[in-house]
Amino acid sequence: MSQNPNSDSALAAAIPAVICFGLYKGLKAMEAHDVLLYLFGGGALFCALLTSFRLVRDVQVGIALKRLLKPGGIHGRVEQLNGYDPRSLGLHTDNEDGNGLMLGHLMGSPAPELIYYKGDGHGLIAAGTGAGKTSSLSKGWTVGLGKHHNRIITSKGVDIAVATYRFLTQELKHHVVCIDPYRLMAAHGIQSDDFNPCDILVDLAEKESADIFDKAREIALCLIPEGLEASGENKIFRSVGRQFISNVLIYLAIEQAETGELCCNLAYLNRLLNSGTEDLLEIFSRMAIIPHFDGAVARAGKRFLSQFKNNPKSAQSFITETQEGLTIFEPATPIGKSCEYSTFKLSDIKNPNKNVTFHIILPPEKSGINDTFAGLALNSICTTAIEADSFHPQVTIIADEFENLSTAPIPVIERVLKIGRTRGVRLFAFIQDQESLKARYGQLSSMFWTQAAVFMAMDIRNVEEAEEYSKRAGQRSIVTDSATIPKQGGEFDVSVNEEGIPLIRLDELTRMPKFTAILFKEQNPPLMLDLVHYKQIDPWIYRIDDVPGSPAEGHFPIEYRA
Ligand SMILES: Nc1ncnc2c1ncn2[C@@H]1O[C@H](COP(=O)(O)OP(=O)(O)O)[C@@H](O)[C@H]1O
Ligand SMILES: [Mg+2]
Structure with a gap:
């Protein structure tokens, strides 16, 4: 777009219009000859018309310019982070049916709403130690799922098992199986189970x-x-x-x-x-x-x-x-002593008349030595669940320390990822980072990404991973304009340029505040979440007990209702 203020502007036509009109008025007062009156009157009229045309044109150009300076969105639908209602991405803000896994609170939202995933798909959560996985995710999931929903839980030590035992057995009336060869539950007055995978x-x-x-x-x-x-x-x-x-x-x-x-x-x-x-x-x-x-x-x-x-x-x-x-x-x-026979039935995992929770418990200091046992136990339970060939009762596997459950791929996991959805078995695996998963699962690890309906990352420290998430988040479009200011009598130019910039930059990801997460739900643009500690949630705070011997959790005000 270019304009010449001297020859082409509305002003350039308005000035002669005023001059002609002034002369016309003067000549008229002097009762000059008609020809002169017509000449200047016509001139004034012509210039006035030209001025109005040019004004209309300038307004049109102005509107067009305004429109150009706004993002047109040709780089996808994404325009701002958290610009989407979680419900429009297939997430939920209630958990009435007890199928929900609480992911957090939408960052920046004033409503004290929790966001839940209720689908049949799998999930992957990548975060280092101390990121809040246990307190803000897995403990709440254990007590937040409904009675009809069976659970398989692996964790470091007895923490989750002890903290949720009272609620699961006494209030939810679940049969809680603790596969615990080291009898770690005994210190908390809870009976352990024996398991013979054969x-x-x-x-x-x-x-x-x-x-x-x-x-x-x-x-x-x-x-x-x-x-x-x-x-x-x-x-x-x-x-x-x-x-x-x-x-x-x-x-x-x-x-x-x-x-x-x-x-x-x-x-x-x-x-x-x-x-x-x-x-x-x-x-x-x-x-x-x-x-x-x-x-x-x-x-x-x-x-x-x-x-x-x-x-x-x-x-x-x-x-x-x-x-x-x-x-x-x-x-x-x-x-060796606890594997002669099983004190429970594996098939209970898919028994429609039973509600069960399985814990696989090994001392944290023994991880690396006894991984095989945890992997074998998980493999046995999952195989039974998959082969029962029935969607109900649904099973959620909350697999904390997932990569530490084995030294090589657990055979059943590929089947869980591929057909678990139709067999009512969903796997939520907690990993430290992508590298550690690759170290165990090699080529199979990409399947976790393709099959996971939910991917969450906290405490991202690895720049390559941050770059990948930034790319996956996509771009938003911005419009940049540049103008050359005219010298006396010259032309001026405005050019606009629309381009894509990352919706969330790599450095924004590596510097995310503590206890916040980036969430990808399937192929949608990401959401930024605040993690919510179970102590902030009524009634979960009353369902989860403190574990004697573990460091006491801080005090959190109750801000949410589950
Ligand atoms: N949403 C949260 N807000 C504030 N502090 C939290 C939150 N979630 C967890 N924490 C605190 O962070 C620490 C580590 O949490 P934890 O759940 O054990 O991490 P992880 O299981 O990832 O190692 C705990 O002391 C816990 O109280
Ligand atoms: Mg933990």
């Missing part, structure tokens, strides 16, 4: 179901996981080790089903492995003559026998691999 094999052996092969293989895979950097000879030994574990377990399951002797458990297998070749060879010989499962067990027995006879050195290598996988089930250790 129980299910005995059931399947009784039913002569061929499912037993898959189940046994899965247990073996939890015990001897395939790390990401696996390669070479060791990989073969591990593979044979897994075959060994699964076949011997199937044999022991058949034995237990027929004789009732408690032998199908990992402590028994551990003892067998460590008591010398003689005992092993005897087991293989016994396996070699049983007819079950079309002779599959017998064939495995014969195979192991000939391996020991013809190639004792390699046999020793896979035995070593297996012994390693089973060390935590040394019969003298707490885990």
Whole structure:
């Protein structure tokens, strides 16, 4: 757009109009000749008309300019952060049906409303230690879900289990199972449960179901996981080790089903492995003559026998691999002692007539040693839940310390992520950051992002992650204008330029205030949330007990109603 104030402006036409009109008036008073009157009168009229045209034109240009200077939004619908009503993104502000997981409070909103996710999808929460995950998310979820909703909870130590035990058992009437081999609950006067992950094999052996092969293989895979950097000879030994574990377990399951002797458990297998070749060879010989499962067990027995006879050195290598996988089930250790049989039924997780909460409890100082056990327990419960093939009762897995539950991918997790939605099993996994998840799950880790309906991050310190979230948040459009001011008699120029800038910048993410989170719900623009401590919420503050021995929580005024 350009204008020349000297020749093209409204003023340039108005001045001659005034002059002509003044002359016309003067000439008229002097009673000058008609021709002169017509000349100046016409001139004044012409200039006046030109002035009005130019005024109209200038107003139009002004309006057009105003419009240009506003963002047109061609860079997406996103114009400002938190410019969306959480409800329009499929989130909720009530939890009447008890399916909601409370995520926080919309930053900047004056209403004391809590935001809940109620869908069937999965969630991923990335935050370091001390970010508020336990106090502002997982404890509240444990007591905020309705009675009809079953829960599986993993956490560091007994904190959540003890804090919510009274409410879950006495008020919600849940059957609370504490898989707690170290008996950490005893200090709080609460009975722990024993768990034998191989129980299910005995059931399947009784039913002569061929499912037993898959189940046994899965247990073996939890015990001897395939790390990401696996390669070479060791990989073969591990593979044979897994075959060994699964076949011997199937044999022991058949034995237990027929004789009732408690032998199908990992402590028994551990003892067998460590008591010398003689005992092993005897087991293989016994396996070699049983007819079950079309002779599959017998064939495995014969195979192991000939391996020991013809190639004792390699046999020793896979035995070593297996012994390693089973060390935590040394019969003298707490885990070894608590795995003879289960004091609860796994199938309760999908029993429509039961309401259950499962806690998997290991001492925090032992994480890194006993991960396998936690992973195996989680794997067993989830497999049962997925295979029940029923949406109800719904199950929420609140997996604190998710990456520390195993040293390699937990086999069932891929199925949970892919089909959990239709089987009423949703996984909310807490991770430290993306790197730690990748370290465990490798290529599978991208599936967490593609499958998670909710992603939340707090305390972001990693610049690459911040950059990724900033990109994912998208852009807003801004309009910049530039003008050249005319020199005397010159033209002036205004140019406008619309461009995209990040909706939220990388540095805004790395400097987010403490106890605030960025939330991505599916493919929507992000919301910024304030985390809400359970003590700020009525009635959760009355449902969650203080845990003796844990650092006392501060005082928080009650500001919200759940
Ligand atoms: N929303 C909140 N506002 C203020 N303080 C909080 C909030 N959430 C948690 N805290 C405090 O932060 C500390 C760490 O919280 P915690 O939930 O244990 O973190 P994490 O589980 O992520 O390690 C606790 O002392 C807790 O009282
Ligand atoms: Mg915590």
